[in-house]
Structures are given as C-alpha cells and as structure tokens.
Amino acid sequence: MTLEVLIRAAAPIPLDIAFGVAPGEILALVGHSGSGKTTVLRTIAGLWRPETARVTAGGAVWLDTAAGVALPAWRRRAGMVFQTYALFPHMTALQNLMAAMDRPDRAEALRLLGLVNLDGLAGRRPAELSGGQQQRVALARALARRPAVLLLDEPFSAVDRATRERLHAEILALRGRLDMPVILVTHDMNEAQLLADRMLVIEKGAALRLGTTAEVMADPVALRAMGIREAAAMLSAVVAGFDDDGLARLETAAGPIFLAGVDTPPGSRLRIRIPAHEVILARARPAGLSAQNILPCRVAALHPGEGPGVLVRLRLGSEEILSRITRRAAADLALAPGDEVHAVLKAMSVARDQIAAAGA
Amino acid sequence: MDWTALFLSLRLAFWTVVILLPVAILGGRLLAFRQFRAKGLVEAAVMLPLVLPPTVFGFYMLVALGRNSPIGAFWQQAFGHQLVFTFEGLLVASVIFNLPFAIQPAQRGFEAIPTALREAAATCGMSPLRSLRKVELPLAWPGLLTAMVLTFAHTLGEFGIVLMVGGSIPGETRTIAIAIYDRVQALDMQGAAVMSATLVAISLGTIAVTFALSARLGRRLA
Secondary structure (H helix, E strand, O other): OOEEEEEEEOOOOOEEEEEEEOOOOEEEEEOOOOOOHHHHHHHHHOOOOOOEEEEEEOOEEEEEOOOOEEOOHHHOOEEEEEOOEOOOOOOOHHHHHHHOOOOOOHHHHHHHHHHOOOOOOOOOOHHHOOHHHHHHHHHHHHHHOOOOEEEEEOOOOOOOHHHHHHHHHHHHHHHHHOOOOEEEEEOOHHHHHHHOOEEEEEEOOEEEEEEEHHHHHOOHHHHHHHOHHHOEEEEEEEEEEEOOOOOEEEEEOOEEEEEOOOOOOOOOEEEEEEEHHHOEEEOOOOOOOOOOEEEEEEEEEEEEOOOOEEEEEEEEOOEEEEEEEEHHHHHHHOOOOOOEEEEEEOOOOOOHHHEEEOOO | OOHHHHHHHHHHHHHHHHHHHHHHHHHHHHHHHOOOOOHHHHHHHHHHHHHOOHHHHHHHHHHHHOOOOHHHHHHHHHHOOOOOOOHHHHHHHHHHHOHHHHHHHHHHHHHOOOHHHHHHHHHOOOOHHHHHHHHHHHHHHHHHHHHHHHHHHHHHHOOHHHHHHHOOOOOOOOOHHHHHHHHHHOOOHHHHHHHHHHHHHHHHHHHHHHHHHHHHHHHHHO
8 A cells, every 4th residue: 555645836935846655655755844744744645735636546546637636534534633633622542533533433443542541531521631641542543544554743742752752752652553654743953864765855845865774864965955054864772771870871883881871771772863963073083081981983985965075974883873073174184984083972872752662 | 461472472582482593503514614715705795784773674574475475476386374463474584684683693502513523423433413413502602502591582572673564463473572662552550560570570481490590501511
C-alpha cells in the first residue's frame, strides 16, 4: 500500500511537491510554518483540494484532478492525528475509537488503547485526560480507522517536553506494528531525525530536499532552510552501564562514549542525536581536556556553506557524525577528505530529548 | 380564564417548534459552515422579522396568503376554505416570524464546533449524515435548545402578527395574547390579570426549566 503524492497549486500558497512513501516507512515533512507542509497532509486526507493533484494509496486513486476523481475525506482510509487532538468531547476515549470504526468493535478498541498505554482510561472523556493522554487517544483513534495511510500533523507540539519524549519513545516502540505509510509533519528537526526514516524539506511550497534523515541532515542546502544549528547526526549506541558519578557509558561504533542524561537500563539500544556545532575537531589527540569523549575518526567530506562555516562529515567505523567548524579552523588544520582526526564531544552536549530508544 | 385560547396558543407554539426544528438544523448548519455569495443577504432576510413592525409583517403575510395570492388560491382549491384567518394560516405566519429565533441560535451552536472536530469526523470515516448525528448535533444542542425555547416562548407572546393574519376567532385563531387584549377592551381587568399571570408563569417556567436542564447537561459534558 504505497502512497504516491503529487501536488501543484498556486493558491493559497504555491505548492510543487511529489513524493512516495512505502508501507512501514515514516516520512517527515519538515519546514517552517507557512511552508505548506500541513497543506500537503490535508490534501492527502481529503480536507483540501489543490488545483492539480494526484494521490494514490496502494492501487486506489483518492484524488486525480486530471481525471476528475476526488474521494471525499470520509471515503479515504487516512488516519489523521490533529495538532489539537480534535477528540470528540462528548464521547469517552473508548467511544472516540469506536466512532472511527466501520464496525464498532469494543475488544479491538480496548486493545488499541492498551497499545498506546491507556489501559484503565477507556471510560474517561477527553476533558478528564492530560494532553499527552489525549494525544494517545488521538493516535489510537487514527489506528482504529484501519488506515491505509497514517498522517500525523505536528502531533507532539502541544504537549510539554517530558510528555513529548515519552510519546516519541512510544511511537518508536509502535514502529514495528505500523505497516502502513506514515507521514509526520513537524518543524522540530530533532523529532524528525529521531522518528523518521526519510525527510522531505519543504520551503515556500517547494520540495527542497528528499532523502534519508542522515542525507538530509548533512545537506547544506536543506540545512540552510532549516537553520544551520539544526545540523546533527544520529549515532547508534548500547547502554553498557553507569559510572558512580551518574554518567552513562555507551558502546558505539566509534568506541565507548560517556553521556549525561541517559536514563534507560544497561543493554538498551539507543539512537543519539549529536548536534554538529557541539563537536570539536583536533589533529592530535588532545590531552588535559574537560571533555569526556575523544573519538578517533576520518574526514569523509567537507561541505563549505555560504557563511563562515564548514560542515565536516566524519566516519567512525560504520557510522557518520557531523562537525560544524569555521572555514578558518578547517584551513588552520588543513583538513582534507581521508585525514585522521579526533572528534571531541562533551558529555553534557546531548540533551535528554535528543536520545531515543532504537527500534528493535 | 379562557382555556381554549391558552390551549390554542400552546398548540400553535408546539407545531411551530416541530416545523422549525429541522429548518433550524439545516439552515443554521448551512449558514454556519458554508460560504456563499448571497450569505449576507440570506442572514439579513432571516433577521427581518425582528426589526419590522408586526403590522408591516402581518400585512405582507395577508397579501402573500390571501385568497388572491397563488398560495391562498391553491389552498382554497385544495381544502375548500381560505388560508388566512385559520389556524393553518396562523401557523404559516408563526413559522416565518420565528425564523430568526430558531435559526440564529442554531447557527451560533454549529459555529461553536471547532473545524478540526468536523474534519476529524470525516477522517474517522463518518459520512456527512453520520457526522451530523454523532458529532455535530450532540455538540450544537445548546444552541438548538435555545432556538426551540425562544421559538416556543415567542410564539406564546406574539400579538400583532396574529391579529393581522388570524383575527380573533375563538378556537381557531384567538390565542391567549389576543384573548387578554379582548378582556382589556371589555374592561374585564380581573380576567386579563389572571390570563396575563398564567402566561408569565408558563413562559418563565419553560425558560427556567430549560436553562436548568442545559446547565446540568452542560456540566456533565464539560
């Protein structure tokens, strides 16, 4: 059930976008507010009809302006999670789910509520649930529709940070069971990088860059649109243990690293987002530093930006991280692809919300 | 105490509400959710009975429903008697002059439903009819209830238009408001006082009970 989308429009904002999403894949649509990313989602759901568009899910044509086909939203199998939750306030959590089912199935609705960790809250109305709980109900309701496509419209932007981290972890835990294409609209690059397989950067209604999260996050053009400070790499790690001072010892492809802010038990697999501007480079292995992590690595490529910065891609074993340094520093070190360098990373440089459990 | 007049008023109010409920749902929903070119004009026309003197409104009703009008002529042919100065004629006038009281609150009720909720209903696979039944009506009901209560109470109290279109035929068009006027004309202040007090009690009771009920249900939903 692959989703194929093509949209061209002049109003309300100019749009020129085409992409496909495979079953089980999470595609993040990222861009600033007003870039058109939500309009793309609404077009797929059938809540908006651009001048020229074609949307197919599996073999089914949902929208084809050229052929005059336009299924109304309620005839499309699109599960949608709204930014404002949009739960029916007069129904309980359970009733909200059953309202989205073609044949209301109480047992199935309860199972879905369990899947999003809402056991025991089926009888509560939305007003009696916290923001995070409401968002879980909204997700379960979207799944109750048995959607051919799951659409998430900035689903975590209205909850506090701690709740957002928990919801991220739950989405990642659910990943294996989501066998439909998933589209996540977000302006949070950290969220996109943690959750998505691929990213589509949209700027002023145009597709700026479509690729895997690693590709997009190392692409100067995409980063210019999103803000260069968003440049970051994802590093896989396994929690090896905790030292007496509370720092976590993690095994990575680059050897052991130490980080603060890790609270998952030893043995858990993590994906850590390492911001490029937090990584310092040194030719020789530095001594007498406060930084706890000195990782030997090799320069893979240098991407000079338009400003004073250079984005350096570094290979550590089978993985890559990014470092953003000045052109001047790159010249002083005479960096060139293939050079052996040391990447320096403070244990404090990774925030708690930049660490996510890796899918099994 | 003119019980026939009181019963006639209640009967008129009841049927007006019955006819206007679907009109309020469809009309209120249309005005709340749809954008169309003549919307301002339609909204103004709906409000017109509020600002026109009852005599002007009643005059046009007489012209529109009278024997020489297409509607009046059709009625005469179909039922063998004229439409004006009958209960049916009064009901037609009542439905029309209550349009603002029915449609306005209903429209506000539908407008209070967040757009995202109606969109959520659609993405949950609900057809427009199912969405109306399962989501919109349960959420718009305070507006609809207000609409029906106002219509009921206002029908009991209307005087000028009833006099113009219905006259004062006992058992047919003499409502309690007309009966009170007749009592006063006949200098029967005692009778007028009893009927006036009854009308006040019924109107106040209807509104009070409805508001109490809606407050209780509202708390349950909040």
